[in-house]
Amino acid sequence: MPLRNAQANLDHVDHQLLKALSEDADVTNKALAGRLGLAESTCAYRVRALREAGVITGTRVQLDLALLGHPLQAIIMVRLGSHTMANVNQLYDALAATPGVLQAFHVAGADDFYLHVAVENAEALRDFVLRHVTTHRVVRQTETHLVFEVRTGAGVLGSEGQ
Amino acid sequence: MPLRNAQANLDHVDHQLLKALSEDADVTNKALAGRLGLAESTCAYRVRALREAGVITGTRVQLDLALLGHPLQAIIMVRLGSHTMANVNQLYDALAATPGVLQAFHVAGADDFYLHVAVENAEALRDFVLRHVTTHRVVRQTETHLVFEVRTGAGVLGSEGQ
DNA sequence: TGTGAAATATAACGCTA
């Protein structure tokens, strides 16, 4: 999704709700209401309001990629030779839709895309680059960096008290 | 979490369940069972089994970072001057825990960490680097790349029929 | 896999401050 600029009006309770849900999205409404000292009806209403306002855009399951047979992760930096709008968008669509791609970053700088991928092994990584990235004519150069570990960061909710 | 090597035994139904849940983790058990042609009790049992097996490690809400006042994203590449185990681990902990950090990648290559961050504006980005990254003595160099857009990729579930 | 009972979620309603 493209980055936008509008900002929502969130009070202290909203922030606490988002924080709690960020840590554990599976918490029951009852437990959530209890922790924040809200009535269950109020808690459910506010969470729904956050979804309708678009602050909570969805819910995602996290998978153990190693258990799924993809224990090897890498960041592949992709540099284009031509930067027409059509070229960039078309490649972006193709890369994001390629199996194994976890995230695709469109970035400023010498490189155009960073691909976060998870693959079966080193051979599959080589094949991924050769078969799904460098095959696109517009790709001029790639640079693959092995990922030792990924951690989920603190996020944006701890910083501001609003 | 560190990347591991074990692999789970998943059949076709498991794959379909994971795929459906990856697209929409909020789907009700009833709808999920209906889509895959399973009994509701069986469907609920299998999803729980996937959680207990560690294949599904958790559930997370997705937030609109722009609506939360952090419309600007960047990738910050961090290079260390010293690579003792203690130095690396301590810095990794500190960076991942810094507010604004979405993900922290520990990678191979010239750089040691890639930080995916979301901040309020350009000034906040400068402050982030100066106050939370380059202040660590072990950091020798940083390189900040603006992120135009991030897309969620296809993931690892489309590739193999298992 | 199906069933049934208990717990929970959801949505609508009116009341209060």
Next chain:
DNA sequence: TAGCGTTATATTTCACA
């Protein structure tokens, strides 16, 4: 307007056949 409590209905969860 926002919070609260109470409904009725739908759904989930769990133990058991």
